[in-house]
Amino acid sequence: MHISHSSEDDNLKRLLSFSNADLQEKCGKFDIDENERAKELVFERTRYAYNDALEYFNDNFLSQINSLGLSISLKEGEPDAAV
Template sequence: MADVTEELLQEFKDRLHISHKSEDSHLKRLLSYSFADISGICGPFSLETDNPGKELVLERSRFAYNDALEFFEDSFLSKINSFALSNLSDEEESDETVQV
């Protein structure tokens, strides 16, 4: 499971208007699973530097929290594809830099 920071957890809780701490472990698990899923689809990325990836993780977690995960990919397919392509381009550029 990805290490979910307190800042990411708080951002997610703010988005869902959750002020209590009783669900924190469940929310961290959702965020971690979402990060793993998006990374598997789009390739590795950092939650701290890749805003499109972070946004997809937060949205997928929101869908999972609301028991509507089956609708996530259809709703965000174009953003998933765009991020995957841009993430692939970033990886290729860094590979070319290393090989030179």
């Protein structure tokens, strides 16, 4: 999304927020500043939402969504994860 003006900022922030919430619901809680895979998926989902193609996102990124969810689940199961 090559947007060079600020008139879309509020809409993009809203779409990013929705994408973050949707992926955390599917995959588990993550810190977007620390998890590059999660950040990339949030951006990709937002791109699909912005272009009115959200119905294709889950199918096109299913393996990455599953991988992120699995890595988050495994990390939560680690003994030091609660520390």
